[in-house]
Amino acid sequence: MVNLLPVATTVLAALLSIEPFHIGGSAVLTPAFTLMATYHWTIYRPDLLPALILFLVGMVQDLLSGGPPGVTAVTLLLARAIILIHRRHFVDRQFPFVWAGFTVLAGGATFFLWALHSLLAADFLDLRGPVFRGVLTIAVFPIATFLLGRSQRALLGAG
């Protein structure tokens, strides 16, 4: 049962991404929580967060957020593919190294999403919002991975 933790937290991350928070008064952008969960679990327990789950979570998030369906799914799946290739460099490494890895991934995802959305809109979309969201995502990552790591150690053991 506790093996469902990665799936549960990733689903929660997807729902949090579309929660109507606006504490600051103008916070329209939500960090990409789903990408954080994907990165964390694909590094530490890729066996517990299979590609099929990422596909389904991405699809549901797209359908609920009103975006073009498949865009988040393909981003998460490509992120998984890239992380799996470099995974052994990140397991049991110092946090700054893991964060740097996420920064590269989030930067790549930001640009990929922008290119894909621009292609779908047949227009060069404004890059400021996406870049801001990318920076926000990278900044929030330490908190997210700390919480995920704590729950992982508490429920799954060292893994």
Place this chain on the structure above:
Amino acid sequence: MLIRISPARRAAIERLSLPLLVVISMLLIIVGKADQIAVQSLRYSVMDAAAPALDMLSRPAAALNATADRVRRFVAVYRDNARLAEENERLLGWQQLALRLSAENAELRELSKLVSEPTTSFVTTRVIADSGGAYARSLMVNAGRDSGVTRGQAAITGEGLVGRVSDVGSRAARILLITDLNSRVPVIVETTRQRAILTGDNTARPILRYADAGAVAHIGDRLVTSGQGGVFPPGLPVGVVASVDSEGARVEPYAALSRVDYLRIVDYGLADALPGPVSIAARGIKRAEAGTGGPPLRR
């Protein structure tokens, strides 16, 4: 997931499923782009299925928002009080004027036997999700077809226009905000009656595009819906011109779009005007009919 599979087989499944799912996602993107009807029913079922969960999850968010709001107001109470007292003074003057005009209006209507405007009804709904992304501006609310919400109805707050209903499930609906990339709202400048289209581009301030080339926007110009295209009724307050540069005029919406918790979905009896999403075959013809108020009109 808990089924025991040998590591070798698991690796084989992984090697195969990942590229396969990537290809499926790509195909879905293309299908979703080409044929909106194919995706629509799927979208509605997912919206309806997730609505209760989102409704529940959005309550702590709403409580948090309300608390933050209360703290902010508490801090500003002295300044706000002074401002409100002054504003009240001014509004009392306007009230007198409004009462006089309304009496005069009633008399003139009586004299000219003007056909009264169709009555409107509305549903008040709570926002349970927003798109949260950098590529779309929309909200999800906890009322749908069951409450009489239909596509094309206007969503407003007390301050002004928020957007229009773009998708309806049985108990949830999506509101496309006037700041979204796909939003086009026919408006007129209140004083000069010049016609323009308010064009969303995913930023907080949509761009104003004038219908006639000679028209110039001025900072402070008030915009209301023109009623053209038949999607919105005429006269709904939309926003005010906030900046003018070489790119065009930028409009600050009256409604605080980033802080909407509740909004009203209003039925003006115009809902039939909005054509449904079209399949690829019918697109050419339907688009020509759709005019300015239709569904996503990007190439």
